[in-house]
Amino acid sequence: MVAEANRGVLPALFIVVCLNLLAHFIPFERVSLAGDDIQYLTIPPQERWEYVRSQTEPPAGRCLEICYIVLHWVVGDHPALWVVPVFLTSSLLAGCVYLLMRRLIGDPVGSLLCSVLYVLLPNKVQLYHHLVYAHIHAVLAFTAVSFLFFLAYLRSSKRVHLLASVACYSITIFWYELGYFLPLVLAVAAFPHGKRKLGACLLFLVPVVLNVLWRSGVFSDGNFHLYPVYRQALHDMTFWDNLYGARKLFVGREMQKWILCGLARFPAIGCPWLLLLVVADQAVLWGFFRWFRKRRFPAIPLRLLPVSIAMVLFFLAPAALGGELLGRHAALADIGFCILAVMALRFLAGSGALLRFLLTALLGVGLVVSQGLAWSQVVSCRMNRAILETLREQGGSLTKVDQIVIDQYSLAQRIPSSWVKDPRNCLDSYWGVDGLLGENFRGVILWVTGKRIPLEIIRSDQWRVPREETLLIDYAAVYAQGFYDGRRSPDR
Numbered sequence: 001m002v003a004e005a006n007r008g009v010l011p012a013l014f015i016v017v018c019l020n021l022l023a024h025f026i027p028f029e030r031v032s033l034a035g036d037d038i039q040y041l042t043i044p045p046q047e048r049w050e051y052v053r054s055q056t057e058p059p060a061g062r063c064l065e066i067c068y069i070v071l072h073w074v075v076g077d078h079p080a081l082w083v084v085p086v087f088l089t090s091s092l093l094a095g096c097v098y099l100l101m102r103r104l105i106g107d108p109v110g111s112l113l114c115s116v117l118y119v120l121l122p123n124k125v126q127l128y129h130h131l132v133y134a135h136i137h138a139v140l141a142f143t144a145v146s147f148l149f150f151l152a153y154l155r156s157s158k159r160v161h162l163l164a165s166v167a168c169y170s171i172t173i174f175w176y177e178l179g180y181f182l183p184l185v186l187a188v189a190a191f192p193h194g195k196r197k198l199g200a201c202l203l204f205l206v207p208v209v210l211n212v213l214w215r216s217g218v219f220s221d222g223n224f225h226l227y228p229v230y231r232q233a234l235h236d237m238t239f240w241d242n243l244y245g246a247r248k249l250f251v252g253r254e255m256q257k258w259i260l261c262g263l264a265r266f267p268a269i270g271c272p273w274l275l276l277l278v279v280a281d282q283a284v285l286w287g288f289f290r291w292f293r294k295r296r297f298p299a300i301p302l303r304l305l306p307v308s309i310a311m312v313l314f315f316l317a318p319a320a321l322g323g324e325l326l327g328r329h330a331a332l333a334d335i336g337f338c339i340l341a342v343m344a345l346r347f348l349a350g351s352g353a354l355l356r357f358l359l360t361a362l363l364g365v366g367l368v369v370s371q372g373l374a375w376s377q378v379v380s381c382r383m384n385r386a387i388l389e390t391l392r393e394q395g396g397s398l399t400k401v402d403q404i405v406i407d408q409y410s411l412a413q414r415i416p417s418s419w420v421k422d423p424r425n426c427l428d429s430y431w432g433v434d435g436l437l438g439e440n441f442r443g444v445i446l447w448v449t450g451k452r453i454p455l456e457i458i459r460s461d462q463w464r465v466p467r468e469e470t471l472l473i474d475y476a477a478v479y480a481q482g483f484y485d486g487r488r489s490p491d492r
Contacts, residue, residue, distance in 0.1 A: 008108050009099070015112070016098045017091045019119050022280055023370035024128045025087050027273050031079040032381035032388070034130035035440030040072040042446045048073060063214075064175040068135030075131070079385065082131045089137035090128060094119050096144035097335055103151045104304060109297045110342065113359065117338045120366030122258040123249045124334060125373045126327040129380075129434055133328065135176070140331050142172045143179035150186050153200065154193050162200055170207035174214075177322070178332055181314040183208070188310040192303065242320035243313070249330045250337055258327075261376065261432030262369030264419070269375045270485055281367050289360050297351050300343040308343075311336025376431040382486025383415070383427070384437055389488065390478050391448050394471065399449050406441055407458040407474035414475045415483060426459045 033041070043051050052070070056063045075081050098115040105111045127133045146168035153161035165186075172179045183204035190197040248254040269277065312333045319329035330337075349355040387406065391398060398404075408426040417430045427435040437444065442455050458474075481489045 032384035038443035085134035262372035266372035308336040379486040
């Protein structure tokens with residue numbers, strides 16, 4: 001009976017991982033780091049142990065984040081390796097989400113469709129950009145595994161499953177806050193199973209209380225200090241405004257921007273890669289249509305409606321307490337959103353030819369949008385890498401200047417980053433994804449020179465070079481040979 005329930009799981013996991021690769025990692029490169037990544041690489045080797053200790057003592061809220069900080073020191077300055085952890089952890093998360101969908105929905109067809117939609121949903125595109133996001137994928141996978149163990153407990157009543165769920169949840173809240181309100185989602189899932197199963201959710205209060213005391217400083221100075229940002233959000237009622245504003249991540253202007261930018265950038269992909277993607281996408285669509293035509297797709301049970309809504313609301317709540325919600329904050333809420341979306345589509349389109357056509361069309365559009373946004377990330381990383389290479393070419397003379405000036409305005413004037421020229425956007429964003437590092441180039445300079453050289457970022461044409469010794473990094477200095485999809489020359 002167990003074998004029957006798990007039939008087709010491994011092929012489905014293989015499909016989800018391959019789809020993740022096809023949608024987000026072709027070409028397989030991310031040759032730049034985010035500001036946080038560079039910050040960790042600038043720490044001298046002799047100071048790293050002290051930094052580790054400072055990050056694991058109370059009231060450090062994300063003490064287990066040190067696992068990914070150490071990863072930076074292991075990978076080091078090897079651009080070819082920076083994309084590998086992002087792909088592996090994002091594939092791990094996608095696989096865990098499929099297993100969670102399979103346990104929640106039960107039907108293999110519906111589970112796979114929801115998982116495919118999850119992989120292709122463009123609102124979390126930020127999570128595929130830099131090495132820094134690998135740890136977020138990992139901690140979200142722990143959240144999904146905690147949910148899985150709790151669902152296993154609801155079926156088996158085995159304490160080992162409950163304890164495993166609590167253990168995984170404990171790891172997540174001492175690492176990253178996005179799954180902080182998972183126990184509330186689990187309570188909604190346990191409600192139909194009776195008071196005993198519902199009461200088991202109280203066990204999750206143990207790690208919650210420990211985490212609150214740890215973050216508040218009780219273990220360090222004996223006093224309780226509520227995080228100022230949380231206190232302000234609760235006092236000013238901005239929490240509800242932030243939560244309501246999250247609609248832009250699913251159906252609002254942000255989602256529209258990602259879709260349009262992805263569609264616009266897909267034809268701009270370099271020719272060999274574009275040809276490969278077109279052929280691969282055609283093969284995937286043909287295979288999906290043939291597979292789905294032979295399958296029966298029953299309606300997703302309405303009993304999942306409350307838990308799906310709970311996932312959307314409670315998984316967005318921690319970020320809403322901290323401020324404005326960004327794309328990466330939707331990664332867990334997307335699980336509930338995908339179930340709701342497929343449920344609505346199945347209800348409106350039925351189970352016949354119309355549903356097959358709509359799902360195939362959505363798959364095609366989702367692939368093109370994701371691949372277009374992935375190309376934007378590749379080019380964005382190459383631009384940041386080009387500036388880093390320009391700085392390194394200065395060699396020892398770099399430490400003799402009084403100031404470094406990076407003219408983002410000249411770069412923005414020559415490199416299109418949107419359909420409309422926006423004077424406020426000096427390549428801070430690039431076709432729907434993060435653009436140049438901006439003020440985070442201070443970390444790049446420290447990384448390259450080992451010194452804190454004053455930096456100024458030019459964002460308008462009103463700037464004039466001062467008389468003191470200044471190194472100017474502008475379009476001419478970076479792309480003297482031309483702009484080749486972010487590279488400085490055709491052969492780089």
